[in-house]
Amino acid sequence: MRQLVLFCVAGTLGFVVDAGVVSLLVNGLGCDPYLGRLVSFVCAVVATFAFNRRFTFAATEPQSLSTQFSRYLLAMTGGFVVNYGAYALLVWRVELVREWPVLGVAVGSVLGLVVNFLSSRYWVFRQRAG
Numbered sequence: 001m002r003q004l005v006l007f008c009v010a011g012t013l014g015f016v017v018d019a020g021v022v023s024l025l026v027n028g029l030g031c032d033p034y035l036g037r038l039v040s041f042v043c044a045v046v047a048t049f050a051f052n053r054r055f056t057f058a059a060t061e062p063q064s065l066s067t068q069f070s071r072y073l074l075a076m077t078g079g080f081v082v083n084y085g086a087y088a089l090l091v092w093r094v095e096l097v098r099e100w101p102v103l104g105v106a107v108g109s110v111l112g113l114v115v116n117f118l119s120s121r122y123w124v125f126r127q128r129a130g
Contacts, residue, residue: 003056003057003121006051007116007117007121008113009051009056010047010048010051010055011109011116013051014045014047014048014109015044015106015109017040017047018040018041018043018044018105019102019105020040021036021039021040021043022036022037022039022102022105023101023102025039025040026101034088036101037087037088038084041083041084048076049073052125053125056120056125057120057121057124059127060126060127061126061127071123071124072120072124075116075120075123076116076119078115078116079113079115080112082108082112082115083109083112084108085108086104086108087101087104087105087107087108090103090104090107
């Protein structure tokens with residue numbers, strides 16, 4: 001339960017980074033909302049990885065930073081497919097989300113949470129044996 005709570009804290013941090021970057025790129029700089037979301041997603045992955053590695057899954061098998069980050073990025077792809085799919089669908093179909101893409105980020109983030117948590121817990125940050 002502690003891991004899930006901390007994972008949600010990391011997710012909240014990731015959401016703030018994701019929403020802030022996509023809002024800056026789309027509303028502030030006029031970037032395409034689909035491209036802007038790809039950039040904001042990568043920024044959020046970096047932020048959540050750092051938090052999860054340090055706090056949520058601190059007692060895990062030792063791995064190099066590059067190996068663990070590579071696994072994390074790959075694992076987050078599953079959640080991202082769900083997350084980005086919901087976001088893209090809402091941007092395409094809902095005028096309010098086109099104007100305020102942060103709403104699509106919120107919906108996508110919630111939907112991708114389960115995939116991301118399970119892949120993080122059982123693959124990226126495996127518990128140490130013992």
